[in-house]
Amino acid sequence: MRCTVTFTALGTVAAFLVSTAIGKEGVKMAELSISSPVFENNGGIPGKYTCDGMDVNPPLKIDNVPSEAKSLALIVDDPDAPRGIWVHWVVWNIDPKTEEIREDTVPKDSVQGINDFEKRDYGGPCPPSGTHRYFFKLYALDSLLNFSSDAGKAGLEKAMEGHILAQAQIVGLYKRR
Secondary structure, three states: OHHHHHHHHHHHHHHHHHHHHHHHHHOOOOOOEEEOOOOOOOEEOOHHHOOOOOOOOOOEEEEOOOOOOOEEEEEEEEOOOOOOOEEEEEEEEEOOOOOEEOOOOOOOOOEEOOOOOOOOOOOOOOOOOOOEEEEEEEEEEOOOOOOOOOOOHHHHHHHHOOOEEEEEEEEEEEOOO
């Protein structure tokens, strides 16, 4: 009898573990994502969104923000710049319910930090030569961030430490004519 009970208990535990594993896989949430209706990942950024055009931010679409997120942050930078990584845009405390960032807008109640143009704004691609990559990096955070808007990318990254729930990115390319 004791062996039967033990076997039954082990069988019940094993069945529970298998069903739990299948259940978790079956309800797996889609991952955080960022995209743009005007360029594909690893595709060309239209000139309108660069220093050769209107120099306004491109529209961005945000999907699958984790339900526990309290805010989003966005960093746009160029790792191919001659002097090292060049920061084009830094924004934080974006409402996690934000599904899109429209062209030439900043999400309501968000904070823009200082970019490498020494402005609190989007600065479009403007490579001195060759094709550069522009990383639009989105972070879902477990809190709002409370620090100076005079901060740039380094300050934002430090403030995000230990608060990142998920991250996503899209890469755009640009070469001046």
